[in-house]
Amino acid sequence: MNKGGYLLVLKFDEPAEIKVGALGRKKFRKGFYVYVGSAMNGLEQRVNRHLRKDKKKHWHIDYLQPETRVTDVKKLPSEERNECWIARKMKKKADSEVRGFGCSDCSCSSHLFYFKQKPELGELYDR
DSSP: OOOEEEEEEEEESSOEEEEOGGGOEEEEOSEEEEEEEEETTOHHHHHHHHHOSSOOOOSGGGGGGGGOEEEEEEEEEOSSOOHHHHHHHHHHHSSEEOTTTTOTTSSOSOSEEEESSOOOHHHHOOO
16 A cells, blocks of 8 residues: 555754745754654655655755754555544654644644654554
């Protein structure tokens, strides 16, 4: 199955302030961020795109690439769009969130969550 959700763990080695498209300038702390995304038409291709350095900036997450590195990926194959359900669970476990990030097409407050310590994806995502 090549559709479903995914989690990307990003690491900021230093604090940064980044212009994130229409969201404007956002401050990011040193530490780990988990991005919750979905790809209902090409999960494998979407995750691979996020891992590439050379790409056109399209999604909010693309603006973070120059300042971060992806430390972990978890693909969550599903026939259903479940990124908002996952984001609600993530919000409860995270130290904070980046308001408005990655959720311009839904009613969630965020799809990017901050963790002081590296999160274990297996513990974050348990159906």
